[in-house]
Amino acid sequence: MCSLVLLSACSGTDDSSSTETTSAPAAATAEAVSKDPVAVCGTLFDGGDDSIVSQLTALAGVAVDETVLTQVSDLRQELVGAIAKSPTDLASAIEGLRSPLGAVVSAAGSGTPDVTVDSEAITTATAELTTACEDAGYTVPAA
Numbered sequence: 001m002c003s004l005v006l007l008s009a010c011s012g013t014d015d016s017s018s019t020e021t022t023s024a025p026a027a028a029t030a031e032a033v034s035k036d037p038v039a040v041c042g043t044l045f046d047g048g049d050d051s052i053v054s055q056l057t058a059l060a061g062v063a064v065d066e067t068v069l070t071q072v073s074d075l076r077q078e079l080v081g082a083i084a085k086s087p088t089d090l091a092s093a094i095e096g097l098r099s100p101l102g103a104v105v106s107a108a109g110s111g112t113p114d115v116t117v118d119s120e121a122i123t124t125a126t127a128e129l130t131t132a133c134e135d136a137g138y139t140v141p142a143a
Contacts, residue, residue, distance in 0.1 A: 037090045037136035040082050044094070045133065045140055052078050056097060057126055061119035069108050072117065076101040093132035096125035 044052045055075055062068055079098040083091045100121035107115045130140050 035085065035087050037087055037133070038138045040086045040090060040094075041133035041136060041138035041140070043082055043085075044129065045138070048141075052082075053097075053126060053129070056101075056122055059117045060122040062117050064104055064108055064115040064117065068117070069105070072101050072104050076105065090132050090136060093125070093129040096128050097122070100125065 048054065049058075052075060055071070059068065059072065059075075064072065076098055079094055079101070083094050083098065086094060100118040103121075104115060104117055133140055
């Protein structure tokens, strides 16, 4: 007496191969959508004064207190999400913005007095991100 599992095995059909065949294009489509540089740039620049980039530039040179540290941490997490959705060249430019925020978190966590957000690093990284986004076909809003 064959069980249902054995009957399936005896029939010569392999359901897992048909699943792999149908899910591969879906995975490729999801990958292409998630790595859309124009969409990622929109996430970073759109929103006027509330955009991620505007918030970062507003923090440049600001002394870090608890409120600023919370904002820095939140923005850093937003950038991590954007990096995950970005093609390599854009991810590198976004990392340039995330890096000075990591330095702020580390310095504040170690008890370093008078921590400020590195204005020069933010300005340089913002310029590099602007160029990367424009190169990707995104129109960066006027500041």
